[in-house]
Every structure is written in C-alpha cells, then in structure tokens.
Amino acid sequence: MSSAVTTIAPAMELSLRADMTLGTRNRYAIDDIAAGLRLWRLSWALGWLDIRLRYRGSMLGPFWLTISTGVMVGSLGLLYSTLFKINVRDYLPFLALSQVLWGFLAALVSEACTTFTEAEGVIRSVRMPFFVFSMRALIRNAIALAHNIVVIVVVFAVFGIWPGWEALVALPGLALWAVDALALTLMLGAFCARFRDIQPIVNSVMQIAFFLTPVIWKPDQLGPSGIAKLAFNPFFDLLEIVRGPILGSPIASTTWLGAIGYSVALCAISWGFFVRARGRVTFWI
Amino acid sequence: MASNALIDVEHVSVLFPLYHGSSRSLKKMVLAAASGRLGRDQQQRVVVRALTDINLHLQSGDRLGLVGSNGAGKTTLLRVMAGIYEPVLGRLRVRGSLNALLDPNLGMNMELTGRENILLRGLYNGLPRSALPRLEEDVAEFAELSHFIDLPVRIYSAGMVVRLGFALATAIKPQILLMDEWFLAGDAVFLEKARLRLEEMVRGADILVLSSHQAEIVRSWCSRVLWLDQGQVIADGPADEVLDQYLGSVPAQPVAALA
Numbered sequence: 001m002s003s004a005v006t007t008i009a010p011a012m013e014l015s016l017r018a019d020m021t022l023g024t025r026n027r028y029a030i031d032d033i034a035a036g037l038r039l040w041r042l043s044w045a046l047g048w049l050d051i052r053l054r055y056r057g058s059m060l061g062p063f064w065l066t067i068s069t070g071v072m073v074g075s076l077g078l079l080y081s082t083l084f085k086i087n088v089r090d091y092l093p094f095l096a097l098s099q100v101l102w103g104f105l106a107a108l109v110s111e112a113c114t115t116f117t118e119a120e121g122v123i124r125s126v127r128m129p130f131f132v133f134s135m136r137a138l139i140r141n142a143i144a145l146a147h148n149i150v151v152i153v154v155v156f157a158v159f160g161i162w163p164g165w166e167a168l169v170a171l172p173g174l175a176l177w178a179v180d181a182l183a184l185t186l187m188l189g190a191f192c193a194r195f196r197d198i199q200p201i202v203n204s205v206m207q208i209a210f211f212l213t214p215v216i217w218k219p220d221q222l223g224p225s226g227i228a229k230l231a232f233n234p235f236f237d238l239l240e241i242v243r244g245p246i247l248g249s250p251i252a253s254t255t256w257l258g259a260i261g262y263s264v265a266l267c268a269i270s271w272g273f274f275v276r277a278r279g280r281v282t283f284w285i
Numbered sequence: 286m287a288s289n290a291l292i293d294v295e296h297v298s299v300l301f302p303l304y305h306g307s308s309r310s311l312k313k314m315v316l317a318a319a320s321g322r323l324g325r326d327q328q329q330r331v332v333v334r335a336l337t338d339i340n341l342h343l344q345s346g347d348r349l350g351l352v353g354s355n356g357a358g359k360t361t362l363l364r365v366m367a368g369i370y371e372p373v374l375g376r377l378r379v380r381g382s383l384n385a386l387l388d389p390n391l392g393m394n395m396e397l398t399g400r401e402n403i404l405l406r407g408l409y410n411g412l413p414r415s416a417l418p419r420l421e422e423d424v425a426e427f428a429e430l431s432h433f434i435d436l437p438v439r440i441y442s443a444g445m446v447v448r449l450g451f452a453l454a455t456a457i458k459p460q461i462l463l464m465d466e467w468f469l470a471g472d473a474v475f476l477e478k479a480r481l482r483l484e485e486m487v488r489g490a491d492i493l494v495l496s497s498h499q500a501e502i503v504r505s506w507c508s509r510v511l512w513l514d515q516g517q518v519i520a521d522g523p524a525d526e527v528l529d530q531y532l533g534s535v536p537a538q539p540v541a542a543l544a
Contacts (some may be wrong), residue, residue: 007420009382009459010411014368017376042408049405053396125388126409127368279371283302 014127022275029275036131043132047139062147070151073099080216089159095216096155097243102215104145105235106206108181111137113199115189120285130274130281134185138178152246163246173241173259180238180263187270190277193284209235231255234262290381290460290491292366294341297375299361299516301333335361336516338375343492350507350524351496352531358516359496363387363463366494381491384459389450399425399434399441399449406453420456427482428452451479455486462490466497500528 020028036043055061076099077092084091116123119133156163192198213235219227230236237258244251336358343349351359364370365377367385392409393402403424407417425434428448438446464487487493487506497503503510503524510527512520520527 007412007416007423007457009384009457011382011460012379013381014377014379016368016371016378018372018374039408039411041414042405042411045405045408049394049397053394056396121388122392122409124364124369125391126385128409282370 016279020279025275025278029271029278032129032278033131036129036135039129039132040135043135044139046132046136047143050136050140051143062143063150065144065147066150069100069103069148070154073151073155076216084217084221086218091218093152093155093159093161094218094247096152097246098215098239100145100148100152101239101242102210102213103148104141105177105239106210107144108137108141109184109188109206110199110203111141112181112185112188113192113202115185116193116281117189117285123282123285130186130189130278131182133189134182137185137189138181141181142178163248166248167246169245169251170242173238173245176259176263177238177242180266183263183267183270186274187266190274190281190284193281194277209233213239215239231258234258237262290345291378292341292343292380292461292492292494293376293378294339294362294366295376295378297336297339297365297372297377298334299336299358299365299370300373301335303331303333334516336365339365339518341511341521343494345491347509348493348507349495350503350510350528351494351513352498352500352503352510352528353513353519356515357513359513360387360465361516362513363465363494363496366461367463379461381460383461383463384457385463385465386454387463387465389447389454391454393438393450393453395439396437398437399428399430402438402449403453403456406456410457412457424449424452424456427456427478448479451482455482458486458489460490461492462487462494464493464495466495466499500532504528 017024051062055064058064060067073092073096077088077095080086080095081088081091115133115137116130119128119136122128123130123133188198188202192202213233214222214230219230219236222230231254237255240251240255241259244255339362341349351362353359361370363385364387365372366379367383367387368377368379369385371377392405394405397405400421403421404417406424407420412420425431428445428451430445430449433441433445438449441449493506495503495506507524509522510520510524510531511518512527512531520530
C-alpha cells in the first residue's frame with residue numbers, strides 16, 4: 001500500500017500505581033493541568049462547537065442569547081424601576097451589567113456540574129486530561145458572555161454612558177473569575193459525577209444566591225448595616241470587582257480582599273478534591 | 286522494529302464501584318451477580334471485580350490476543366493499558382505512543398462536516414497544526430468522501446459513516462495499538478481495502494493488543510494469547526496452545542464454529 005498512513009501519534013509515557021503518595025498525586029494533578037493547557041486548541045474548538053450546536057439551524061445563531069438577555073433586561077428594568085421607584089436612567093445600565101455578569105456566573109456554576117459527565121464518551125475511550133473539559137466549560141461560557149456584552153453596550157449607548165478607562169480595572173477581576181471558574185469546574189465536575197443529586201442542590205443554592213446578591217437590587221438599598229453584611233456573600237465581592245469599575249463606583253479594598261480570599265479558599269478546596277478524585281472520575285461517570 | 290515501547294502491568298486489579306441506581310448500573314449488577322463477582326469493599330460499597338491481579342509484560346514485537354467470554358474483562362484490560370482506568374491495586378507502566386481503538390465513533394459529531402470531524406480528531410490526538418492537512422487528505426481519500434467532505438455527517442449514507450469512522454480511527458500510527466473486537470466485526474467494515482489498511486497499521490505497531498471473539502483472527506495476528514475469565518487470567522502462553530485450550534473449553538460458543 002503506497003497510500004501509507006503517515007500521521008504518527010505523539011509520544012507518551014505513563015506510570016500509574018494504586019498506592020500513590022500524596023506527593024505523586026499532586027504531581028499527576030499538575031501534569032493533568034499542564035497537559036490540558038497544551039491541548040488548549042482542542043478546548044477552544046469544543047467550546048465553540050458547544051455554542052454552535054446549541055444554536056444550530058437558527059438564523060441568528062448565538063445572537064439569540066443576546067436577544068433573550070436584552071428582552072429580559074428591558075422588561076425587568078422597566079418593571080423594577082417602577083416598583084423600586086428608581087430613575088430608569090440610573091437603574092437600567094446597572095441592571096443590564098449585573099444581569100449579564102450574573103448570567104455568566106449562574107450558567108457557569110450550573111454547567112460546572114456536568115463538566116465531566118457530558119464528556120463521558122470521550123473520557124471512557126481515550127486518556128484525556130480532565131483540565132481540557134474545564135477549559136471547554138469556561139470557553140463556552142466566555143463566548144456566551146461575549147455575545148451578551150452587546151446588551152450592555154446598547155444600554156450604555158442609549159443612556160449615553162461612557163465608563164471611561166477606569167473600566168479596564170475590571171480586567172483583573174475577570175482574570176480572577178477565569179481562575180475560579182476553572183477551579184470550580186474541576187471540583188464540581190468530579191463531585192457531581194460521584195454524587196448525582198448535587199446538581200439540583202447547586203441550582204437551588206444559585207437561585208437563593210441570586211436573591212441575596214445585589215443583582216436586580218442595588219447594594220445601597222440595604223442601608224449601611226446591610227452593606228456590612230454583604231461582605232459575607234462571596235458572590236457580592238466577586239461580582240463587585242468586575243461590576244464596580246465599569247459602573248464607575250469605587251471598590252472598597254475589603255471587597256478586593258474578600259474576593260481574593262474567597263478565590264484562594266475555592267482553589268485550595270478544589271485542588272484538594274481534584275488531587276484525590278482525578279484517578280477515580282472515570283469510574284464515576 | 287528497534288524501539289523501546291513497553292507495557293508493564295503488575296498485580297493490577299480493577300474494581301467498579303456501583304454508586305448509581307441507574308438502569309445501566311443495575312444491569313451491570315445483575316450480570317455481575319450472575320457471574321458471582323459481586324462483592325463489597327471496605328466501605329461497604331457494592332463493587333464489581335472487573336480485573337483481579339493481572340500481570341503482564343509486553344515489549345517491542347509482542348502481539349498479544351485477549352480471549353474470553355463477554356464480560357471477562359478484555360475491554361477493561363485494554364482501558365487499563367490505555368491509561369483510562371487507573372489501577373485500584375497494583376501498577377501500570379506504558380512507554381510509547383498509543384492508540385486505543387475502543388469506540389468506533391469517538392468524538393465523531395453528526396452535526397459537523399467530514400472535514401471538521403477530521404480536524405477535531407487531530408486536536409483530540411494533540412497533533413501539531415502542521416500535521417492536520419496530511420491527516421485530512423489521508424482520511425478523506427480513504428473514506429472516499431469526495432465532495433461530501435464539506436457536508437454534515439448527518440446526511441452521509443451509513444456506509445460513508447462507517448468508512449469515515451474507520452478511516453479516522455486508523456489514521457494515526459501508534460507504537461502501541463490496542464484494539465477492541467468491534468473493529469473486526471461486520472462484513473461492511475471488512476472490505477479488502479479496510480483490511481489492508483488495518484493490517485498495515487498492525488504491522489507498523491511495535492506492540493499489538495487485540496481483544497476478539499474470533500479465534501481465527503487472533504491466531505493469524507497474535508503470537509501470544511491471554512485467556513481471561515471473570516477478570517482472572519486462566520491461561521497465558523503461545524497463541525496456538527492457549528487458543529486450543531480455550532476453544533476446547535467452550536464448544537458451545539460460536540467461536541468454536543469459526544475455528
């Protein structure tokens with residue numbers, strides 16, 4: 001046969017043992033992440049694919065995301081500005097931004113639960129770094145967020161608001177979100193593969209968090225004592241470090257400290273869990 | 286074939302925990318109960334012992350066939366060697382590039398075009414960007430997609446889907462080739478052309494591990510045979526010897542008719 005297959009599989013070396021020390025387990029978890037990062041093009045392709053397939057055959061494609069978010073923000077904005085008796089001009093930009101950012105967080109947390117179970121077929125037929133699926137979940141949700149940004153831009157434009165260059169301070173906040181998202185998908189992905197009833201619990205927790213976090217209401221509606229209590233809500237700190245700079249409201253250093261503190265805790269817990277669970281996830285899905 | 290490819294399986298056991306009350310697990314549980322492999326581990330979880338204390342050393346040039354009835358642990362052993370199931374007891378060492386032909390439709394998405402599926406497969410295998418055009422050309426040519434390559438796989442004929450799956454699976458040359466029996470099943474797949482391609486791939490591999498019901502194929506391709514039953518090694522040795530023993534013990538099975 002002259003039409004010989006010339007594509008050669010990349011070299012591989014594998015050494016696995018059941019009685020691994022914690023140090024070895026840590027090394028394997030690090031290897032998983034390093035190997036996952038090297039496959040970033042796969043994660044990218046899978047993330048895009050998820051979005052494309054979700055809106056397959058529809059004329060507007062992923063812009064349905066934008067439209068549904070826009071309609072929701074518009075109707076909620078009119079309703080609540082009437083209910084809360086706030087000026088639409090003050091309220092709608094706040095709501096558009098909050099709603100889009102919260103939509104990202106909520107979808108990410110919920111989808112984190114199926115990070116590994118949705119890739120069951122692949123995981124069971126080829127050795128693949130688990131981090132690839134974490135990055136896929138992050139990329140998929142980041143793409144959805146990018147589509148929804150249009151809503152924010154339109155609302156800001158309608159009310160003639162220009163956040164100024166200070167808005168760029170939101171970028172480190174978004175970077176922190178990305179790290180948290182990857183940590184969360186690794187942990188919840190493995191945890192929900194093991195315990196299938198976690199996802200409904202996570203979803204109801206997020207529902208409660210939605211009401212307890214200033215997303216559709218403004219923090220100053222709580223009064224000073226209420227604002228102090230908000231510091232105990234991790235979602236508030238994390239939301240505020242991205243939302244504050246864009247709205248031009250100053251961020252307290254405690255908010256940044258809180259956001260970093262909660263993130264470090266999340267990463268530590270996720271890491272501890274992932275190091276232990278990595279070799280077992282295949283058996284769970 | 287001077288290469289340092291190697292598979293080392295030492296005292297490997299694999300236990301499947303049964304956590305979920307899903308029908309799939311229930312089915313497994315019933316099957317396992319029927320074959321007396323249902324037990325409980327230290328934490329009182331119900332587990333299935335899929336493999337018990339497997340020892341195996343393979344090096345360059347080895348051609349191993351796995352035989353045994355359904356549920357004997359053949360596919361599980363392949364998955365262990367591929368690094369998919371990490372051993373619960375014992376250790377595993379693998380050196381050399383590896384391709385496990387376990388799932389005929391791995392990563393194949395019906396909504397994507399043939400070309401996109403080929404590129405996706407390249408990405409799954411961690412190929413560098415420069416290798417992708419060659420891969421695309423090779424697969425498209427073998428699967429005879431011609432102008433269908435830019436149409437979604439959904440509209441392909443059944444034959445085209447099979448050809449594409451086969452071409453994709455055999456498009457990447459490994460040092461270690463792990464092959465499950467589905468790959469040899471079905472006359473449609475076994476066109477002369479597919480057979481040639483597969484044989485070339487098998488010849489090109491330093492180590493072959495083939496799991497099959499068909500004794501004839503194992504006999505012609507493998508020099509050594511491992512007979513598994515209920516996750517345990519019954520016999521391990523030269524192909525003819527073990528196959529005769531295996532076929533002698535299971536006259537009722539269709540494999541006997543083939544031999």
